[in-house]
Amino acid sequence: MDCASLVLAPLLSSFQNAAQAGLSFLWDLVAQGAGNHFHLGTNADALALEAMELLEERDDLLAQLAAQEGRCRARTHQVKGWLERLDALRAEVAAFESAFERRATCLEGCSLSALPTNYRLGRSAADLLRRVRELRAQRQGMAEVVGPAPPEPVEAVPCSAAPIVGGEGTLAEIRRLLWDAAAGIIGLYGMGGVGKTTLLTEINNELLAGADHGFDMVIWVTISRDLSVPRIQKQIGDRLGLSLSVEGSMSERVRENAKKLFDRMSERRKFLLLLDDVWEKLDLEEIGIPYPSSRNQCRIVLTTRSRDVCARMDAKVEVKVSCLDxxxxxxxxxxxxxxxxxxxxxxxxxxxxxxxxxxxxxxxxxxxxxxxxxxxxxxxxxxxxxxxxxxxxxxxxxxxxxVLSLLKFSFDRLRDETLRQCLLFCSLFPEDNNIDAEKLVEYWIGEGFLDARFHVSIDRAHNRGLVIIRELKAACLLENGSLAGFGRNVVSLDEDEYVRMHDTVREMCIWLTAGECDGSNTFLVHSGKGLTGAPSAQHWEDAKRISLMQNDLVALPNQIPCCPALLTLLINLNSHLRSVPCTIFSLMPALCILDLSFTSLEEIPIEIGLLLQLRYLNLSATKIRSLPKQIGKLVKLRQLILRGTTKLGRIPQGAILKLSNLQTLNLFGSTYEWTWWSEQSEGGGQHGDGVGDSDGEPQLSLKDVQTLEQLSDLGIHITTSSCLEGFLSSRKLLECTRFLRVMVPDFAAANDLSEAFPSMGRLKRLEFFDCLELKGDLIICSGGRLPNLEVLYLCDIPRATQVVVGMASSLLPRLRILTLQQCHSVRDLTWVACQLPCLEKFYFLQNDPIEELVGEIGDEIDCKACFFPKLKLLSLESLPRLRSISKCPLLFPALEQLEVSRCPELRRLPLGPCSAKKIKVIRGEQEWWIALEWHSPEDTVRSTFLPRFRPWGV
CATH class of the missing domain: 1.10.8 (Helicase, Ruva Protein; domain 3)
Known part of the structure; x- marks a missing residue:
């Protein structure tokens, strides 16, 4: 074999094999096409029949789905895919049937020219028939057509169809916070029935209606009063479609389910958790809730009746839901x-x-x-x-x-019985009344609420009382005082000075103390009703507390039954009441509190000595001229308050010195003339500096007062030099004085005062009147602090050239109210602006020489930042030469009210475009306002403050 044969033989063999394979493929293709062509009619009929049967199977499936799908069950992905493929195949079958019908009506359907069409139709019929049979086989193979439904992003919460009334502003604030990355946990708090749940429901359903809310999952959980972690976990697990463990001990289940919830909620990258009706702190980690952060962009919004719960839940924002206007x-x-x-x-x-x-x-x-x-x-x-x-x-x-039962839940959830009793006591005050917080705490101490178990000091008991007020406010059962009760000229109120009780909360308390709920805790409340006669005496017998305060009573019943349970009797603020029946006190053996203040009583019956359990006695602002010495029998008396007794002239020594438990003795504003010491003269009357009365009974002196071992709270009014000198020499008196008024025209030893101040750490209110001889520098506290001084009143001290409080702002850290009147030699008040960090009210009156309130300010002081940081009220009156408050504009970040009267030379206020953002009222004469000049830009500043101006008398 030659070389050509050796090369060509394999090639020819390979070509032959390929040709045979190609011819075989072409033959099969032709045979298949011919088969499809020859069986076209048969296949088309079979396709029509099986397609119809497939649609019937589809209808059966849809009926089955309608019956089985629900809140927690949904069609499987297999079923969804099968229905989608069926819909696509239906369209192709319909197109085939249309083409097949056109072929059947064509005259050339069997001609040679129709062979390509028949070929395509035959192939299509066979393919469609195969796919229909595949779909039917798939349907027969479906074991389950529904499975657990994936949770919806938001689920509706039932609510009233009516729109929210009055809560639109709060609702808008919540919406804004949901988009605030720093909000994290948002707390909505308010009293029961105020609409917190309604607002939360509205937020949930708004998110349901809006597609682009930004959260992968919104979860609503009702917490309820009895906190149950497993129940909370179940609510969240159900919402997430998560099966939680039911095996093992309670603690094991909680831990295991917490991990499951945490993992699932972390998968949902951005969730919003709505927690309704939270009564105590929830441990998010224990439940399995990821903590919201700026990284995961999650939010928690909770509703609660207690602001303390917001704090314990670490709410970054607290929104109070208030009652409607x-x-x-x-x-x-x-x-x-x-x-x-x-x-x-x-x-x-x-x-x-x-x-x-x-x-x-x-x-x-x-x-x-x-x-x-x-x-x-x-x-x-x-x-x-x-x-x-x-x-x-x-x-x-x-x-x-x-309503009342709903509020009672808040009452029942208070921390202990002391808080509940303190709240009930508040219902003794008139409706819509501003309650003096200081006096309220005094009452509570008198009842023994704050020191019954332990014989604690008045100071400690007072601090406990303030804590209780804060807790009751946080529980939304007490509120801050309202300006409505103080007249139109008052625009700001210290939130710690007064509290009030919402009408419905008060009604709940009166309901609880009416005798039907608890017969052993019955109150008789007729306060603030304008009564001219006392209620029938027959209702007194079972009462534990009686309040007749703030009426127009002219007399009390002459005969009342024995009141063995009566602990508190409040008859104060009855200005027409001139006497008390002498027999009344013999019928109240358990009485602890007796308040007869602000009445026209001229005499206290000696039978008051029968009240052996009395702990609190208030005779302030009465017209009594003397105290009966029988008061000395009240050995349990802890608080004796005689403020503003302007006719009081006699206090027998024995009426006070026998009160071994007396801790509070307050005669601030009383005209009782103190002496330093007293002794009984041979024939009565006066002897030296001592004072006696016509019966030979020595009168109480300041030196006597310092022998009261338990005394820790003293209020006095000193009018003589000898008494003042003795007072300043007594460390005991200096240390326990809280209220001091000095009205000594001939006292000139300013240095003695300055040296005494460091010992007066309890001093709360200090007043100087008519100290005509005090001159030079009046040094209030340069050598030591007055940490509790809140009110300083300097009036008619014409020769004092300067009031010095030292250089540190911490020397008077709590001073809130300052009044300077007729201090004609004081020329510079820069210290008022920058050294009193908590000053809220400043009254400056009747100073002839002063021309500028705040002097030149050095470069080292940023006048816009540090002056008057908390000042709410600035009042300037009768300052004929005053030209300027400050040469530069001041921020006045807290100023709410500015008053100017009879200051004709004051042509410019220290207000700029960024000043006094909280100002509510500027009062002054119309002519003065028109003549004012303004800092640049003048038009902008004037237009900013013009709506706040009110002429005097308007």
Missing amino acids: PEDSWRLFSEKIGAEVDVRGPYLRPLVEAVVAKCGGLPLALITVARAMAHAASAGEWEEAVEVLKDSPEKLSGMEEE
Whole structure:
């Protein structure tokens, strides 16, 4: 074999094999095409039949899904894919059937020219038939058509269809905070029934309606009063579609489920957790909730009745949900009462307004009362409703079950019985009354709420009282005082000085103490009702506490039954009451508190000595001329308050010195003339510096007072040099004095005063009046601090050239109120601006020479930053030469009220575009205001403050 044969032989063999394979493939293709062509009609009929059967199977499947799908069950991914493929195949089958019908009607359907069409249709019919059979086989192979449903991003929470009334501003604030990366945990707090849950529900359902809310999952959890971690975990697990462990011990299940929840919630990169009705701190880690952070962008919004819960939950933002104002209260009430009652009619409207006012803006009370009155069309029915709400609100339909009982849950959840009793005591004050916090704590001490278990000092008991006030405020059962009770000229109020009780909370307390809930804790409350006669004596017998304060009583019953349980009797603020029956005190053996202050009593019956359990006696602002010596029998008396007794001239030595437990003796503002020492003269009367009375009974002296071992709280008014000198020499008196008024015209030893101040660490209020001989520098505290001084009043000290408080701002760290009047030699008050960090009110009156309030300011002082940081009220009066408060504008970051009267030369205020952002009122003469010049830019500054100006008398 030659070389060509050796090369070509393999090539020819390979070519032959390839040709045979190609011919075989072409033959199979032709055979298959021919088969499809020849079986086209058969396949088309089979396709039509099986496609119809497939659709029937689809309909059966859809019916099965409709029956089995629900809140927690959804069609499987297999079913979803099968239905999607079926829909696509239906479209192809429909296209084939259309083409096949056109072929059947064509005359050339069997001609040679139709062979390509038949070939395509035959191939399509065979392919579609195969795919239909595959889908039917897949349907037969489906074991489960539904499975656990993946959770929806937001689920609806049932709510009223009516729009929110009055909470729009709070709702907008919550919406804004949801987008604030730094918010983290947001706490909504407020009293029961104020609408916290309604706001949270609105937020949830708004997110449901809006697609672009930014959260992967919104989870609603109702916490309820009895905290249960497993129950909380179950609510969250159900919402996430997560099966939680039910095996093992409780602690093991909690730990295991916490890990599952944490892992699942971490997968949901950005969640919003809505926690409703939180009563105590939740341990997020124990439950399994990832802590919100700027990294994971998660949020928690909680509602609670206690602000303390917000703090313990580490809420970055606390939003108080307040009661409605009168306008929104009327709007809500009108919406809820329906169209059957014409609340706007001239006859009904005043009565309806009275009913609405009694609800105090509490939405739940408004809604409940509106439902109860929905069919009350007559004036008589509304008049009766007003009276019922005044005297027995629980008798109005729905009030006890829906409102008072709801608030009682907050009452029951208070920390201990002491807090509950302290709250109930507040109901003794008149409705809508500002309650002096200091006096309230004094009462609590008198009752023994704060020191019954331990014989603690007045100071410690007082501090406990302030803590309780804070806790009751945090629980939204007490509120800050209201400006409404102080007249239109008051625009700011120290939130720690007064508290008040919401009307509905007070009604709840009166309901609890009416005798039906607890017969052993019955109150008789008739305060602030304008009574001219005392209530029937028969109601006194079972009462534990009686309040007749703030009425127009002219007399008390001459005969009352024995009151063995009576602990507190408040008859103060009855200006027409001139006497007390002498027999009354023999019938109250357990009495602890007796307040007769601000009455016109001229004499105290000697039978007061029978009140052997008395711990608190207040005779302030009465017209008594002497104290009966029988007061000395009140061996348990701890607080004796005689403030403002302007006619008091005699205090027998024996009336006070026998009071071995006396801790508070307050005669601040009394005209009792103190001497340093007293002794009994041979024939009575005076002997040397001592004082006796006509019966030979020595009168109380300051030297006597310092022998009271338990005394820690003293208020006095000194009017003689000898008495002042003795006072300044007594370390005991200096250390326990809280209220001091010095009114000694001939006293000139300013240095002696300055040296005494470091020992007066308890001093709260200091006043100098008519100290005409005091001259030079009046040094208040340069050698030591007055850490508790809150009020300083300097009046008619014409020769004192300067008031010096030292260089450090910490020397008077609590001074809130400063008054300088007729201090004509004082020329520079820069120290007021920069050395009193807590000054809130500054009154400067009747100083003829001063031309500038704040002197030249060195470069080292940033006048805009450090001057008057907390000043709320600045009052300038009768300063004829005053030209300037400050040469540069001041920030006045807290200023709310500025008063200027009779300052004709003051042409410019230290206010710029960035000054006094909180200002509410500027008062002055109209002519003065028009003549004012302003810092540049003048028009901007004037227009900023013009709406705040009020002429005097307007």
